[in-house]
Amino acid sequence: MINKAGDFLDMANQLQEKLVMYRHRLHAIPELDLSLPRTTAYVKEMLESMGLTPTPVGESGLMVTIGGQRPGKVILIRADMDGLPIKEEADISFASLNGNMHACGHDLHTSMLLGAAEILKEKEEQLCGTVKLMFQPGEETLHGAKMMLENGILENPKVDAAMMLHVLSGMPIPEGEFLIPEAGDTISSSSDWFEIVIHGRGAHGAMPDAAVDPLNVAAHLHLALQGIISREISPIESAVLTIGVMEGGSTNNVIPDIARMKGSVRTFKSILRDKIETRIHEISTGIGETFHAKVDVIYTRGCPEVKIDSGLNDQMKTTITDTFGASSFINLTQLIPGGKLMGSEDFAFVTQAVPSTSVFITAGDTKEGYSYPMHHPKVMFSDDVLSKGAAVYAAFARDWLESNR
Numbered sequence: 001m002i003n004k005a006g007d008f009l010d011m012a013n014q015l016q017e018k019l020v021m022y023r024h025r026l027h028a029i030p031e032l033d034l035s036l037p038r039t040t041a042y043v044k045e046m047l048e049s050m051g052l053t054p055t056p057v058g059e060s061g062l063m064v065t066i067g068g069q070r071p072g073k074v075i076l077i078r079a080d081m082d083g084l085p086i087k088e089e090a091d092i093s094f095a096s097l098n099g100n101m102h103a104c105g106h107d108l109h110t111s112m113l114l115g116a117a118e119i120l121k122e123k124e125e126q127l128c129g130t131v132k133l134m135f136q137p138g139e140e141t142l143h144g145a146k147m148m149l150e151n152g153i154l155e156n157p158k159v160d161a162a163m164m165l166h167v168l169s170g171m172p173i174p175e176g177e178f179l180i181p182e183a184g185d186t187i188s189s190s191s192d193w194f195e196i197v198i199h200g201r202g203a204h205g206a207m208p209d210a211a212v213d214p215l216n217v218a219a220h221l222h223l224a225l226q227g228i229i230s231r232e233i234s235p236i237e238s239a240v241l242t243i244g245v246m247e248g249g250s251t252n253n254v255i256p257d258i259a260r261m262k263g264s265v266r267t268f269k270s271i272l273r274d275k276i277e278t279r280i281h282e283i284s285t286g287i288g289e290t291f292h293a294k295v296d297v298i299y300t301r302g303c304p305e306v307k308i309d310s311g312l313n314d315q316m317k318t319t320i321t322d323t324f325g326a327s328s329f330i331n332l333t334q335l336i337p338g339g340k341l342m343g344s345e346d347f348a349f350v351t352q353a354v355p356s357t358s359v360f361i362t363a364g365d366t367k368e369g370y371s372y373p374m375h376h377p378k379v380m381f382s383d384d385v386l387s388k389g390a391a392v393y394a395a396f397a398r399d400w401l402e403s404n405r
Contacts, residue, residue: 008398009323011119012391018118019386022046022111030083030100030107034138034147036060039081043110043135050118058151060137061144065130065157066120072129072405075397076154076162076354078347079113080106080139089377104374105167105381108363108389110135112165115390120397129401130157138346142191142302145346154353160404161312162356163396164347165389169364169381170373171335176385178320178329178392179360181308182339187332187358188306189238189266190273191344192299196221196261196284198248199294205253214259215248217293221261222246224287228279233272240266240342241276266342268305303346312357315403319396320359324388332360359392361385 012019029038040060047054047064054062060081088101096102113133120131134153138144153159168179181187198218203211222243233239241263248259265280267273281297288295320329333339350356363381364370372379 008119008395009387009391011122012115012387012394015115015118015390016387019111019115019390020383022114023107023383023386024094026081026107026110027102028094028096030096030098030102032082032085032100033141034059034143036081036137040135040137043081043114046114047117050121052117052121057153058147061148061151061153062135063153064117064133066117066133067124067127067130067401068157069125070128072127072401073160074130074132074157075400076132076134076159076350077113077116077393077397078134078136078162078164078350079109080136080144081110082106082137082140082144084140084375086375086377090380092380101377103376103379104140105169105363106139108167108381108386109165111386112389113393115386116393116397119390119394123398127398127401128405131397131401132157132159142344142346145349146303149349149353154350159354161309161400162350162354163312163316164356164358165393166345166358166360167363167381167385167389168360168374169362169370169379170366170376171362172366173335173362175362175365175368175382176388177362178324179332179335179362180313180316180320180329181332181358185339186268186305186307187339188341188343188345188348189240189268190270190305190348191302192265192273192277193302194263194265194280194300195298197296197298198259198261198288199296200255200257200259202257203255205255208255211255212292213255214293215256217287217291217295218246218248218259218261220291221284221287224283225263225280228276228283232275232279237272238268238338238340238342239272239276240264266344268340270304303344303348304352306345306348306358307351308357309355312355312400315400316357316359316396319399320392322399323391323395361389361392
């Protein structure tokens with residue numbers, strides 16, 4: 001049995017200064033979607049400096065394996081690396097100046113996983129199997145995880161289980177607390193987008209009888225689509241249909257030819273996801289026919305819901321207790337009724353393929369001046385949690401391999 005008395009935490013604490021260096025460098029150069037040339041090059045350089053051999057996986061993705069000297073299973077631990085197209089307004093010395101921003105903490109995730117890589121490399125001969133590290137682009141656009149799966153991230157060696165970590169800021173929770181979801185359930189919703197193009201017939205605003213008004217169709221459609229949630233989905237289920245764009249026309253006395261609507265759909269169950277997509281098509285067609293307009297629906301699937309495996313969830317609680325103490329985590333249900341987040345996470349593609357779990361770590365308490373939520377141009381995250389994140393990545397991987405040999 002490998003000693004679990006905080007050994008990885010001690011190692012992570014010794015790496016803290018280096019982790020801060022990683023984080024500040026990555027924070028200053030945020031890149032978007034699947035195009036992360038500077039970010040990927042930096043991560044690759046740091047991994048190689050540890051004696052590791054990172055392998056490219058698709059566009060901007062990297063994979064590293066550690067261990068394998070002793071027979072056993074394969075556990076994947078993942079960090080996302082991309083930023084957001086937000087101009088940073090946070091008052092910090094290492095703020096981004098390129099018009100993009102790490103407003104969701106992916107720079108912390110990547111730095112933590114680099115720290116875990118160094119810890120695991122040092123203890124490589126003790127690992128009861130193999131740890132595979134997944135450095136992923138394109139989480140914010142929901143492109144990256146699927147792309148890396150399509151490029152074989154779960155094969156050679158074949159992954160048996162997976163885990164992700166995510167920081168949280170701008171919440172009234174003490175810094176450094178871990179939040180663990182309920183076992184055997186979904187914690188993050190699916191995410192889809194749709195665009196509805198309404199083709200009418202324009203006319204002078206004084207002669208509406210000569211027109212097929214696409215704006216009128218859009219107004220009826222907006223109300224009708226909300227009826228899916230309020231009248232066709234059980235009140236005990238959770239689903240969201242949001243219209244974020246309604247546009248058409250260019251002046252006050254002309255009925256336009258075309259109007260557009262754009263929206264998003266989020267659910268926790270695939271059966272609801274399918275139902276809502278079908279009803280958007282049916283209602284759009286029906287409303288269009290009622291008002292003599294042609295309506296086209298472009299529906300795009302983003303990512304499925306994130307599933308949590310009970311066994312891995314229990315292992316996460318054990319690892320955190322052994323590494324940080326029994327009072328270091330709370331259940332997500334204590335913070336959020338039902339323990340589910342309507343936000344989406346493309347790690348979902350991994351959770352649909354192999355048993356997986358997730359953990360959150362608080363990186364900014366509103367009572368300590370971290371007032372802004374994630375995705376806000378003024379959001380900030382505390383560097384102090386970097387060593388904790390590195391330790392939990394590494395300790396969870398080690399413990400799961402040992403418990404499943």
